[in-house]
Amino acid sequence: MDFALLLVIAVGLSGLGYAADLLFFQKQRQKAVNQYTSKGPRSALDADVIEKLEKEPWWAEYSRSFFPVLTLVLVLRSFLVEPFQIPSGSMLPTLKIGDFILVNKFAYGLRLPVINTRFIEIDEPQRGDVMVFRYPVDTRLNFIKRVVGLPGDRLSYENKVLYINGEPAPQQFVAALPAGNPEHKLLLESLGDVEHQIYNSLTTGQNMREVVVPEGQYFMMGDNRDHSNDSRYWGFVSEDLIVGKAFAVWMHWEGWSSLPQFSDTRLIK
Known part of the structure; x- marks a missing residue:
């Protein structure tokens, strides 16, 4: 069960409880207080009795306490911004393992939580965007890759x-990495219009014959080209699986043995 579903259930249950108390049980408590105070002269115990009668279950x-907080979290997470953590190195050097990123949830339109149906169209993914989406093979998982193919594009990798459409994506050599190890460049x-860094291994890679991206689908690739499980292996990403556009790294945290780092905050491009 994913977090979005748990959050929706929590909002629903707390909202029902809040509404039931406000519309019925609160009135019953006040009625009990009014009946008690109408019986005649008050004793010293009246204050304690009234307090017990007025006390909320x-x-x-x-x-009442959690409903507004959970609702705010649901709205922010579903329609504005959602945080994610990068679990793998498939997007190196753009994103590192342990990066905590922010994802714009309205860039590609507003979607209903859990079912992910778009009900307001705003924009479409553009080539070069770093996008979070539900993994087509197992939609319980979220993946992050770069959009390299739009609907109708012809793509190959040689x-x-x-x-893209018969033209090579321009590449410029920057450096051999890591220092002293020429296996990657x-x-x-x-x-x-998007310029971004990628890793390529110097070893022989796997070519991909030309494919045409279907309507309503996108072709995704990791920036760590030889170490990315992406559309080259499991196919296209349909529009209904889109989660949002990654736009910033706000924290890096290696794990429990280290402290979070906020010195590497940056925009994602």
Whole structure:
């Protein structure tokens, strides 16, 4: 069960509890207080009795406290911004393992939580965007890759070069990485107006024959080209699986043995 579903259930239950108490049980408590105070002269125990009669049950108190907070979290997470953590190196050097990123949830339109149906169209993914989506093979998982193919594009991958509609995506050599190890090289790739860095291994890679991206689908690739499980292996990403556009790294945290780092905050490009 994913977090979005748990959050929706929590909002629903706390909202029902809050509404039930406000519309019915609160009135019953006040009625009991009015009946008690109408019986005649008050004793010293009246204050304690009235306090007990007015006291909210635990479920009503929790519902009243948590409902607005959970609702705010649901709205922010579903329609504005959602945080994610990068679990793998498939997007190196753009994103590192342990990066905590922010994802714009309205860039590609507003979607209903859990079912992910778009009900307001705003924009469509553009070539070069770093996008979070539900893994087509197992939609319980979220993946993050770069959009390299739009609906109708013809794509192929030959000798470590991406071809889009018959034209190679321009690449510029930057450096051999890591220092002293020439097995990988750092390149600057251009996808339209978007320039971004990629890793390529110097070993022989797997070519991909030309494919045509269907309508309503997108072709995704990791920036760590030889170490990415992406559309080259499991196919296209349909529009209904889109989660949002990654736009910033706000924290890096290696794990429990280290402290979070906020010195590497940056925009994602």
